[in-house]
Amino acid sequence: MSGVLVVCEHLSGEFADITFELLALANSLGAGDVSAVTFGSMAGKASELGSAACVIDAGCEDEYNPESYAAAVSTAVDAHSPDLILIGSTSMGMDIAAPVAAAHGLPLVAYCTTVEATNGGFACSSSLYGGKLGVSSQVSSPAVAMVLPGSCDGDAGRVAGSPAVNELAIPESAGKVRFNRLIEPEAGDVDITQSGVLVAIGRGIGSKDDIELVAELAELLDADLACSRPIVDAGWMEKSRQVGKSGFKVKPRVYIALGISGAPEHIEGMKNSATIIAINSDEDAPIFDVAHYGLTEDLFDVCEELVEELE
Template sequence: MSDVLAVTDHRRGELRDVSYELITAGRELADATGGALHVAVISGTVDEFAEKLDREGVDTIHTVDHGEEFNHDVYTQTVTQLYDELAPQYVLAPNSVNGLDYAPAVANQLDLPIVTDTVDLEADGDSLTATREMYGGKVETTAELSGDAVVTIRGAEWPAAEGTGDASIEAFDVDIDEDAVGSTVTGFEEVGGGDVDISEADVLVSVGRGIEEEENLEIIRELADALDATVSSSRPIVDNGWLPKNRQVGQSGKVVTPDVYVAIGISGAVQHVAGMKGSDTIVAINTDPNAPIMDIADYAIVDDLFDVVPALTEEFQ
């Protein structure tokens, strides 16, 4: 029997979606190893977070009340001490900015192997097969690990844990060496036109190179207004300078999981699909019935976007 420790993620007072996905991934591993799933929430309003994280499948939630926001040294020291206390076989972290900050340091201090950006995990006894994607999602590779390991998981690859749990919530008394804490978060500043966070949107209207010209974006904005949605895009639109970088969906942009994703004039290259395939409902509008986006769309409209989009806008207005 081997336990699993999943370290959750939060930012500016909100748990990130990947926290609930970590619970799902962790529960699958714990079931395979016959162990328990431990969930850690570090810093912030930990008691409030713990209540939200008490989902089906969680055995114990460990709260660490130290500071409000992410700090590299605090997380590294805390996760290392939790590992020493709980002796889990696997430490799971999000493949986020925060996770990729402390997970390698934890692995280094504990002298453990680390695999990042995994999209699938399969445990068999003391061995773990971790699947990653390479070359823009065109190739899958596997890493075979034995013994303990640190793993980061890609967001939107596992479903979010649901249901109501009955976890034991325990405060973990971490011994932080304050002399080793070399940084402090003093605030946040959005970079690169950070007017919105598309990863938090419930409905996204996303546009690709099929829009042809920048001035044609106006009909996309009108549809988004009618749907109370947020405008996003594929990479060519950002490369052209028509929308800011923070609006880009895809492997080199943001991973999004909205309730509805409307893809307009987007062919569906693997790099783009990697960023939006976790959407609940995908609507594609494209003149090419064989475009890759059509293969994953729940609803496909094969027609000229310049006819379809204004008609949809009128209908929803």
Template sequence: MGSILVVTEILGGNISDTSRELLSKARELSQALSGEVVAVGFGSQAAQALAHIDADRAIAVTGQAVEQYLPLVYERSLLQALEQESPQLTMVANTTMGLDLGAGVAAGRGVPLVAYCNALTVDGDEIVAQSQVFAGKLLAEVVLPREEAVVTILPGSFPASMVEGHPTITAMEAASVPGMALIQILAPEKSDVDITRADILVSVGRGIQDPENLTLADELAEAIGGVVSCSRPVVDAGWLPKARQVGKSGQTVKPKLYLALGISGAPEHLQGMKDADLIIAANTDESASIMDVAHYGTTVDILDLMPALTERLRGE
């Protein structure tokens, strides 16, 4: 049978937690399919970072052009590796890098892709993938072709592999492609407020409707001794700064209390807050995904609820 190829991400000399999640599932699939697990990593630290992972073989792509993430060079280099390996399945995390590489190499190889995958099982000699679509409202069960396919995996879908292995490591020279260059890496913008340190977050989403209504959230946060955070649409609308954003491309938070106000709970948002000690959600749609992770929920209008809470907290 074919091999399972795992594209790893290396941060500060170590492979990411999400890469370890992919490796644990890859090992499980390879055992069922009697194939090999082959990991690919990029940069001068790759050989060392991949040395003890649970894979049968590892390819360390090296060269000046892959020292920092550069979409074009990474994609062409990965295509080189896929040309050599022709794996039955290529697993990429649904991160920024995975969004670039997954669809790009699937098209380049002329093979299908399953995006937003959160489960993979073996059925006979076929691999069945589950894709989380429509902001988590539906799942699709998809049969992968026996020859070759690519899946992009949602972080947190599988347990991280802690198994130590001794893969045979080979080096591969990075593809040489001009046309795209890194200008600078921009650190997260500084903010007077660090939402990751707050015990209580008053978090607002699209349901806030109008920037003027943010005053209600500010007043509630002040009364409860918390900080205002938000979901992506509020930042994209320019109503709150990026430093206040909870979720995949924002901050991961674990407060004692997370008040989710007018937040529907897209998978990218849930990823950043689902481990809060207590989650209370207000959303007019009782079937919204946020209600699946919240401990308590209500469908009353947040524009009525926020002042009612503030009033009580102030002892009025």
């Protein structure tokens, strides 16, 4: 009747980084034993989850299913009554957290960057408003927290061991959501995960025609062009060039962010770049929190001047 339940994520037979980040967080809380829920055949890799005291094998198909995975987590909560349920603030976590919280009448706090145990509950800090504000909340126990990827040190959770594996009897799924197939990304003309230098544009670019100037700069720097999500959604660049949560994780030698505000979803994809240079007219843009060098000027002025100098 206590402890922390970590909802593990996997894709293509491997635990995702968020799994180890959540385990590291769970262990740092000092809030009792840590249990890890796995799905499909992933319980067979329980030895990778050595930082958990116990692994709950929730069954289900190997392929993620929003309905059956959420129902399985809910059953695990019934069986173990944890004080805290940690779920990734990820594509999968978004489907699971709300139904689990609703089924048990628990408070839910999303976009957490930190969670700490307090008297009778937990103190969470959420990154909201595109990363521009941190919002602290206090929740009573038990509670559900969705944790942003990259908030904790995954290496601390990557401990080999031999946790006990308990099989969970789960009810049959209602079958209203059925997995069809995985769709691999279409190969673009460039693989930005392999680029040494990236020049990335965001919403600040304003119009499709203005991409040309940035492309010119990229060519002079022998860099590849990349972008944040709004540029792809607007149909201005290919998905294969998108950096971030739903795009690609990149770590070039130099990452130059032009007109990118730095929402958590984007930061997740580029924060491991060796050198980050951000140019943004908004001095409060969160991108400056992860950048090594910053310049608060109009990106077109900067681009024009650089192009002129480099030519």
